[in-house]
Amino acid sequence: MNDEELHELADKQAALGEVRGTPARDPVNAPMIRHWLDAMGDENPAYLEKGVAPPAMAQVWTMPGVRRSAKDRSPVDDMMATLDASGYTGVVATNCEQTYHRHARIGERLTPATRFTELAGPKKTALGVGFFATWKVTWYSEDDEPVAEMLFRVLKFRPRAGESRPPEKEQAAAYPLQPAINQDTAFFWEGVKQGELRIQTCADCGELRHPPGPLCPHCRSANLAYAVASGQGTLxxxxxxxxxxxxxRQTPFVVGVVELPEGVRIVGNVVDCPIEEVSVGMPLRVTYRRMDEQLVLPMWMPGEA
Incomplete structure (x- = not known):
């Protein structure tokens, strides 16, 4: 499709309004809440004591899985498929704004409703020329009461020719995925350039946290410091x-959550290891890879530091 036809399809999908999906396969339940809390490191006992789910779990209850049926399709699916067919095969999420009306209660079954709202573009970005697609999902209770909403926006872009060149040929050009560096994260990236894995700490209570933020979640202090991690970790x-x-990047590649002995977890690529040999619990050590003249990324390779 050309650009005009893509916008016509977007207008058609938007005109459908809010399209109800199928109810969640399972009701809100304690085992899934327990798994979520464990994965997120959330030790707040109030959720299970009160029989409610963490608000951010709204999408969890209705995700359709890998084998989606026709009844699981939404106006967004047709739009994304058409953009893929038109050559805009790259995708990166740009916005996710959530609104919570109340907690989902254990035992109730939620139903999603999707409304496609806008297609903007074509626009020239650092990743390539593409379209910004926006939609909104609302989750309803069995009594038709809105429980939560999510506005989601992605950039669907046309990958530039030559993006699959071997890594050694990419070093002369700027790496296309640059991190967002601000006053909260600058210390981390400066440390990476110097071969240090810096973890933010609270200068008042000493609590370590990652990713960095402006306030200590433990004591709410804005006095910040950092500690240099050992560089060891476990997958x-x-x-x-x-x-x-x-x-x-060349696919496939491994993205891991690495647990540090200092008590925090960090996300990074696992490298220098055949994919079939990657396993949960394996010891890792940090390594630093230069991606272009300015950017160095911390990655993880097998072995003790």
């Missing part, structure tokens, strides 16, 4: 990324 969890294409 807590991982995924193997096959699709969609990622600019500057």
């Amino acid at each position: 807590y969890s991982y995924v193997v990324h096959h699709h969609p294409p990622v600019p500057g």
Whole structure:
């Protein structure tokens, strides 16, 4: 499709209004809440004591899984498929804004409703020319009461020719995926350039946390410091990324959650290890890879530091 036809399809999908999906396969339940709290490191006992789910779990209850049926399709699916067919195969999420009306209660079954709202573009971005697609999902209770809402926006872009070049040929050009560096995270990236894995600490209570933030979640202090981690870690969890294409990377590659002995977890690529040999619990050590003239990324390789 050309650009005009893509906008016509977007207008058609938006005109459908809010399209109800199928109710969640399972009701809100304690085992899933317990798994979520464990994965997030959330020790607040109030959720299970009160029989409610953490608000951010809204999407968990209605995710359709890998084998989606026709009844699980929404106006967004047709739009995304058409953009793929038109050559805009790259994708990166740009916005996720959530609104919570109340807690989902254990035992109730939620139903999602999706409204496609806007297609903006084509626009030239650092990743390539693409379209910004926006939609809104609302989760309803069995009494038709809105429980939570999520506005989601992605950039669907046309990958630039040559993005699959070998890594050694990419070093002369700027790496296409640059981190967002601000006053809260600058210390971390400066440390990486110097070969240090810096973890933010609270200068008042000493609590360590990652990713960095402006306030200590433990005592709410804004007095910040950092500690230099040992560089050792254990693979807590991982995924193997096959699709969609990622600019500057060759698939498949491993993205891991690494647990540090200092008590925090950090996300990074697992490298220098065959994918079939990657396993939860394996010891890792940090390594630093230069991606371009300015950017160095911390990654993780097998072995003790």
